[in-house]
Amino acid sequence: MDVIIRADALTKGYKTKKGEWIKALDAVSLDIQKGEIFGLLGTNGAGKTTIVRILSTLIYPDGGQASVMGYNVKKHPKEIRKNIGVCLGNKMVYHKMTARDNLRFFGKIYDVRNLDNKIDELAEFFDIKDRIDDLVENYSMGMKTKLAVMRAFIHDPPIVFLDEPTFGLDPGTGYKLRQRIKEMRDKEGKTIILCTHHLLEAEELCDTIAVLRKGKTVAVDTAEGLKRKVDSSKDVCIQFTHEKDAAVMSELFDVSQRKEKIVIPLSNSHLLHVLLQKVHEGNMEIQDIRVNKPTLEEAFLKMTS
Amino acid sequence: MRRAMGYINDLSGRRLSVLWAFVVKDLKQMFRFKTNIVNFVFAPMLTMFSFFLVYSSVFMQSGVDDLGFVQKQNYVVYLLTGFLAYSYFHMTWGKTKLKSEKMMQTLDGILLSPRSRLYILAGKGVKTFFEIIIVTLIFIAFMFFLTPSIIWINLFFGTVALMFIFIIFISFDFVISSIELSEEGIAAILVNYLPRAFLILGAVYFPIDIIPKWLWWLAYINPVYIGVNIFRSAFMEANIPLGIPISLLYIGALALLMPFFAIYVFDFVLKKWGVRGY
Numbered sequence: 001m002d003v004i005i006r007a008d009a010l011t012k013g014y015k016t017k018k019g020e021w022i023k024a025l026d027a028v029s030l031d032i033q034k035g036e037i038f039g040l041l042g043t044n045g046a047g048k049t050t051i052v053r054i055l056s057t058l059i060y061p062d063g064g065q066a067s068v069m070g071y072n073v074k075k076h077p078k079e080i081r082k083n084i085g086v087c088l089g090n091k092m093v094y095h096k097m098t099a100r101d102n103l104r105f106f107g108k109i110y111d112v113r114n115l116d117n118k119i120d121e122l123a124e125f126f127d128i129k130d131r132i133d134d135l136v137e138n139y140s141m142g143m144k145t146k147l148a149v150m151r152a153f154i155h156d157p158p159i160v161f162l163d164e165p166t167f168g169l170d171p172g173t174g175y176k177l178r179q180r181i182k183e184m185r186d187k188e189g190k191t192i193i194l195c196t197h198h199l200l201e202a203e204e205l206c207d208t209i210a211v212l213r214k215g216k217t218v219a220v221d222t223a224e225g226l227k228r229k230v231d232s233s234k235d236v237c238i239q240f241t242h243e244k245d246a247a248v249m250s251e252l253f254d255v256s257q258r259k260e261k262i263v264i265p266l267s268n269s270h271l272l273h274v275l276l277q278k279v280h281e282g283n284m285e286i287q288d289i290r291v292n293k294p295t296l297e298e299a300f301l302k303m304t305s
Numbered sequence: 306m307r308r309a310m311g312y313i314n315d316l317s318g319r320r321l322s323v324l325w326a327f328v329v330k331d332l333k334q335m336f337r338f339k340t341n342i343v344n345f346v347f348a349p350m351l352t353m354f355s356f357f358l359v360y361s362s363v364f365m366q367s368g369v370d371d372l373g374f375v376q377k378q379n380y381v382v383y384l385l386t387g388f389l390a391y392s393y394f395h396m397t398w399g400k401t402k403l404k405s406e407k408m409m410q411t412l413d414g415i416l417l418s419p420r421s422r423l424y425i426l427a428g429k430g431v432k433t434f435f436e437i438i439i440v441t442l443i444f445i446a447f448m449f450f451l452t453p454s455i456i457w458i459n460l461f462f463g464t465v466a467l468m469f470i471f472i473i474f475i476s477f478d479f480v481i482s483s484i485e486l487s488e489e490g491i492a493a494i495l496v497n498y499l500p501r502a503f504l505i506l507g508a509v510y511f512p513i514d515i516i517p518k519w520l521w522w523l524a525y526i527n528p529v530y531i532g533v534n535i536f537r538s539a540f541m542e543a544n545i546p547l548g549i550p551i552s553l554l555y556i557g558a559l560a561l562l563m564p565f566f567a568i569y570v571f572d573f574v575l576k577k578w579g580v581r582g583y
C-alpha cells in the first residue's frame with residue numbers, strides 16, 4: 001500500500017499564561033496508508049486534535065515535516081484542502097442558518113455538482129430529512145454532530161478526518177455511521193483518520209491505531225498488536241453451577257476463586273487438562289467456560305498511565 | 306503583486322457563484338436578526354441628533370453665524386452629510402465578525418476549503434454594501450427635496466468617494482477582526498479608539514477649522530475627510546485641499562490596496578500567531 005499521509009518528527013508547542021512552554025506534540029512521526037482507517041487514541045490533551053489540525057493545514061507545525069498526498073502542509077495547503085474533509089466535533093456549522101443552507105454554502109465553496117441531490121442523499125442517510133430545513137440552533141447535540149459529519153462528506157473527499165464523529169449520536173445512527181465509514185474504506189478506497197475515545201469503535205473500525213500520550217507516540221500497531229504488546233497471557237474462567245465445586249477446585253489447584261468462578265492461566269495447559277479431568281471424575285457441573293483476552297481498553301490504560 | 310494577482314484570479318470566472326454563496330450566507334444570518342436593520346439607521350441618527358441640538362443652539366441663541374465651513378444657513382446639510390458618513394462607519398465597523406466565526410469554528414470550516422481568504426472579506430463586503438446602498442439612496446432622495454441646487458457631477462464623484470471609504474472601512478474592520486482572532490485585547494483597543502480618530506479628524510461632526518492647526522494635516526490624509534467633503538461639495542461649499550480628481554485617485558488607491566493589506570494581516574495572524582481562545 002502507498003503512504004498517503006506522512007508526518008515526520010512533528011512538533012508543536014504553545015505558551016501558557018505563566019510563560020511556560022508546553023509541547024502539544026513532541027516529535028510525532030506517523031505513516032498512514034492509502035485506503036486505511038487510522039485511529040488516533042490518547043487521553044485528553046495528548047495531541048490528537050493538534051495532529052489533525054496540522055495535517056488539515058489549519059495550523060503549522062513548529063518543527064518537523066508533514067505531507068498529505070505528497071503535498072507539503074506548509075508549501076501546498078490549497079492542494080491538500082481540495083482533497084480532505086474534516087469534522088471536528090459538532091461545531092463548524094452556522095447556528096443561525098438551516099441545515100440545508102449550511103450544506104449549500106459549504107457545498108458551493110467546494111464546487112460540488114448536483115448539490116441538492118447530494119444534500120438530500122446525506123439527509124436521508126443521516127435520518128434528518130424532516131428537519132433539514134430547521135434552524136441549526138434548534139438541533140440537539142447529536143443532530144449537530146450529524147450535520148458536522150455531513151458537512152465533512154459533502155464534497156466526497158478521498159481523505160476524511162473525523163474527530164469524535166459518533167459523540168452524542170444515538171446508537172442506531174452511530175452504528176450506521178460506522179458502517180458508512182467501513183464502506184468508504186472498502187468500496188470507495190477512502191482514507192479515514194479517526195480520533196476517538198470510544199475504544200470499541202476504534203477496535204471495530206481501525207486498521208492501524210496510534211496511541212498518544214502527552215504529545216508523544218507511545219505505540220502504532222493494529223488493535224490486536226497493541227493488545228499483544230501489553231500482555232500476551234490469557235486466562236480461562238470456569239464457572240461452576242455450585243459455589244462449593246469452585247471452592248474445592250480453587251483449594252486443590254491453588255487458583256483464584258470468586259463465587260462460582262475460578263480463573264486459571266491459559267499458558268498452563270497441563271493444569272487445565274488435569275482440572276477438567278477432576279471435574280469429570282467429581283461429577284461437577286460447569287455452567288460456562290470463557291477465555292479472558294486482554295482488551296484494547298486494558299492496553300490503552302497501561303500505555304497511557 | 307503575484308499574491309494579489311492570485312487572489313484576483315481566484316475570484317474571477319465561475320467562482321463568482323462561490324462569492325455569491327458567501328454573500329448569501331452572511332445575508333441569511335443578518336436577516337435572522339431583524340433588529341439589525343433598524344439598528345443601522347437609528348443608531349447613527351441618534352448620535353447625530355445630539356450634534357443638531359448643539360449646532361442649533363449655537364447658531365440660534367448665541368448669535369454666531371459660522372464655525373468655519375459650517376454656517377447658519379447650511380449646518381443641517383453639513384450634519385446630514387456627516388450622518389451619511391457616520392452611517393457608513395456604523396454599518397461597516399465591527400461587522401466582519403470573525404470572532405463569532407472563530408467561536409463557532411465555522412472559520413475553520415471555511416479555511417479548510419481551497420478558497421482564497423479574499424472571499425471571506427468580499428462576501429462580508431458585498432453583504433454590507435447592500436445595507437449601505439439602501440441608506441445612500443434614501444439619503445440622496447431626501448437631499449433632493451431638501452437642497453434646491455445639487456451639483457450632480459459632484460454628487461456622482463461624492464458617491465464614488467463614499468464607496469471607496471466603505472471599502473477602506475470594511476477592510477480596516479477586517480484587519481482588526483483578524484487581530485482579534487489571536488489578540489482580543491489589542492483588537493478591543495483598536496476597535497474602540499481608531500474609528501473615533503477617523504471620525505473626529507474626518508469633519509463628520511464638526512469642521513477641522515475648530516481643531517488645532519497641527520492636526521489639520523492628519524485630517525487632509527484621512528480618507529473620511531476627503532470622501533465626505535467631496536460628497537458634501539454636491540450640496541454646499543466644501544474644503545477639498547487637493548481638488549476632486551487627485552483626492553479621488555488617492556482614496557481610490559487606498560481602497561484598492563486595503564483589501565489586500567487586510568488579507569495579508571489575516572494570513573499573518575493565522576501563520577504567526579494562530580487562532581486562540583476557542
